[in-house]
Amino acid sequence: MRIALFSHDSLGLGHIRRNRALAFALARDLPALTGREVSGLLIASSPEATRFDLPDGWDWVILPGVTPAPGGYVPRALASSMQGLRALRAAAISAILDQQRPELFIVDRHPFGIGGELADAIDQVRGHGCRTVLGLREVLDTPSVISAEWEKVGGSARVAESFDEVWIYGDPDVYDPRSTGEVPAALAAKAVTTGYLSQDRPDDGSVLPAGTEAASDLTADVDSSGAGTRPFVLTCLGGGSDGGSLASIAVDAEPPDGHRHLVVTGPQMDTEEFERLRARAGAATTVIRHCDDMPGLVAAADAVVCMGGYNTLAELMATDTPALVVPRKGHRAEQPRRAFALAAAGAVDALTIESLDADVLSEWFADRVGRPTDRSHIDLTGLATVPRLAADLVADTHAEASALVRDAVPAPTTSTTATGTAPPARLRITLEETSHAV
Known part of the structure; x- marks a missing residue:
């Protein structure tokens, strides 16, 4: 099973480290849950991502980066317009996903990346039967700010059409973005809270910066x-x-x-x-x-x-x-x-x-100092919950594919081959087409 995770990485290490923690959890638990080996790619745009190790069979893909600027984003280093950089990133993402054909694609926080760079890629992978997930922190911003952001990317209904599920990485008893309006109704209908991604997080890796x-x-x-x-x-x-x-x-x-x-x-x-x-x-x-x-x-x-x-x-x-x-x-x-x-x-x-x-x-x-804090009342089990959600989502894909195959096979007919056995539908078509051609 191949999995891809995306983070746009305009500031800080949060997006990278969250997706990396998910990769370790999926690599640890999905093989037992699905009976299949698991590998994947983490698509990011911070060169510092490669300082962090990944599970066996997983790797980083680093895109040319962006950085925040007044009114939006600008290229971090590449001598390019933002429009040109967006086109380059979009083409690279689409090519990577087309070659890898993941069964699960998890996008961190920004549903269509920078400037809509993910929109075509999401349509592309969904056309291949890939399941798509939008992963959200439990807190986004003030409801008015987030409402404007949803509208800027085409509205929450458009986002909901592009993703099979929304995973909220938090405890709703602490903070529930569905009740504040940060996650609007169209997305809330597809949303599930996982608990904080707290327990069993990986170390920060063995390849470390100076200092x-x-x-x-x-x-x-x-x-x-x-x-x-x-x-x-x-x-x-x-x-x-x-x-x-x-x-x-x-x-x-x-x-x-x-x-x-x-x-x-x-x-x-x-x-x-x-x-x-x-x-x-x-x-x-x-x-x-x-x-x-x-x-x-x-x-x-x-x-x-x-x-x-x-x-x-x-x-x-x-x-x-x-x-x-x-x-x-x-x-x-x-x-x-x-x-x-x-x-x-x-x-x-x-x-x-x-x-x-x-x-x-x-x-x-x-x-x-010397006064420990009890946090046992907070749901911290997100890294155990996410693999189960992923296994269920991918299993649904296989069930649907099996149903399509089953429905596509016609009932046996009285036509027989020389052995007295009805040939498969595709074989019958092939024989008839070949006879006609001869």
Whole structure:
């Protein structure tokens, strides 16, 4: 069975890491659920995607990239107009999918990609019998903003016509985008919530950027007494492209007594900004770009401060580590809505960046270390649910195909061959056509 996953990747690593987690879950569970081997492609447009490993039999396809700009997107690096880049990306995607003929195509967040680049490809794979899924975070944006986005791509009815199912990667008891209007009725009718993609997430891979350290190295700092590993608190900023304000506060904060403070900026932070943070950090604070096992690092920390991105919080909620979420300001309302919904559910603490400074953060660290957070009431089973949904969807395809074949075979007739057996319908047609031609 071949599977393809797509992410448009205009900012950050969230789309890449979410699809990668899905690939590992599908590779792990689908063979047992379907009795078939599974392989796949992840189509992305960030060159950093290849730093992350994939299951055996899976690979990356990296498209020329885009980056946000006022009023839309522009080519990230290619000397091209946006119209030309869109045409290039669309042609590449269609060619890849036509050659691979996947049975399942999962699109992350943007139903038709950038500028409608996926529209033809989706029609193409559906014509081959491929099942299509639109995967959505549990929080999209304010309903008015999202309504305009649905209209911009042709309306929710058009999106619903192009996808067999909509998978919402969250817990509706925490936040349900169907009830807020972010997922309109036409899509809600095809939508199912999976739970957060939290439990059993893969490590971040073995091919790592410069400045990366292993979680085991970072947590093996033995204190002066030789009694064991020195405890630490953690600040992590996701991809890091927009985490400068929080990082600046974090390096000035004082870790609790007996603790050190690890600040992981993310690989996309500007190099000069990263070096300034390292220079400002006190003796008890270590600043690095990335770690090969962020879930393991979060689980080992005594307290965590983070932004409100989906993947960061999904990984966090698989632990009992106390957390303060400081959502990104601007761009979208997604992070604040997620942070304060989870705070209302008792899963995290949340503050805006305006209400945070080094003293407030120091006090929060001191108050929260040694006080684990119970998150057992949150549905975190998305990576076990998705393979079952995929197996059911593909099984429906096979059932429909079998029914079509069964309906296409005519009932036996009295015509016989030399052996006295009625020939198959196609053979009878072939013999008659051949006789006529002779």
